[in-house]
Amino acid sequence: MATDSTREKILQAAGEQFANDGFAQATIRAICCKAGVNLAAANYYFGDKERLYIEAVKHARRLREKQAPLPNWTDSTPADQKLAQFVLTLLRRMLCEPGDPWQTRLIIREIMEPTKACEEMVQEAFQPLFQVLIDILRELMPETTPLHTLHHWALSVIGQCFYYRANEKILTMLIDGEELRQQFTVEKLSEHITDVILRGLGHLPPMRRLHPVASSRNTDDPV
Amino acid sequence: MATDSTREKILQAAGEQFANDGFAQATIRAICCKAGVNLAAANYYFGDKERLYIEAVKHARRLREKQAPLPNWTDSTPADQKLAQFVLTLLRRMLCEPGDPWQTRLIIREIMEPTKACEEMVQEAFQPLFQVLIDILRELMPETTPLHTLHHWALSVIGQCFYYRANEKILTMLIDGEELRQQFTVEKLSEHITDVILRGLGHLPPMRRLHPVASSRNTDDPV
């Protein structure tokens, strides 16, 4: 349809604007101006600002999943390889490679400050993704591992991935710009995060030979 | 002074309101109403909305540091114990125990969407805290460890702590409420995070006996 053109233009502009300014501070005027359409067009196509926002979030999430999809694994794919690729994919989505940076920024905004758009996002995307991660970890841990321990480790994975994007601006204030560019690429970060988890689970040799044990913590049953 | 009373009331109300609604959506009218003072009082004491916001953020951060301080360590305190207490303190501050939940919510908002208030926060609080963590990790890792590797591990620590508060509402949608209450306490979370890091660094035995090595990743120099 010819209508798709302006609808799409609004959706794109709204995504960028909402991502940059948030729901409240992004104005329909600015969105329509950026989209190059009339002020009333947004309300004409989407009813009101809230529904426009919800559609923009959905749009961003679908783009993200399409642009950084999970690989197709076979039954024989080793679990540690699946973990590595899962982390890499998660980081790609977070850091928007490939893709426009506004997409993840909008999604993260919605994570931090959930609105009506959040519920759909969790059920359609996060819930299944979380389950995939749990299944991978189950392969890497003893069969008797309780569910909440799997959850703890899953959140350790996601937490580390999430952090680099969420605190982007803080990082640039804590760490030298040149180091950030060279050592905080998607590939290096995903390798580090995978290492932390696999080492912790005993699937890789520890970073250093086991300490002459200055350990003051009790080392009984880890679970 | 008698004036401190209304000033304090505004600061408290502003903190809660900004934490809940964000800078743009929180109105001076709502703040003054909650504080039980006249509308013009906020501008009288703080000049304008932005300066009020900055003061509220400062106020929240100072409260947080006072309510959940780092312990005093001696030269003989083992590094792994310092790490455990560091993580516990960070989580306490994140999850606002003890304290009003709005304090951290306001700080996290500022982290995610930095304004003028952020720079002061990073320099006064985050930068020194980050350095403490780096120093602890340096004790736990080989002397030759490059700086960027220390940074990676430091962010692994902070990232895991950060996640539980930042994605609070998402977690309640992914994990059963009863499990959250029982297994995601500050104590259990800090123990888990400390374990992940110490195991990864080889300061604790791995969770399971070293796998019959289905590992498909190359395991050469970790750094």
Add this chain to the structure above:
DNA sequence: TGCCAATGTAAACAACTGTTTGAAACAATT
């Protein structure tokens, strides 16, 4: 061509916002 529904436009509306104002109330000092 002539009609009609769909789409685009400019202007106006009503509500809400941060901020200012000028006078009143208060407290302390002279």
Add this chain to the structure above:
DNA sequence: AATTGTTTCAAACAGTTGTTTACATTGGCA
């Protein structure tokens, strides 16, 4: 008691916002 500086208050101001309206334009179809 008079004066001074500070604090409180209700009202108004000026600007912005989401939304609506009434009117133009378009484009396909009989």
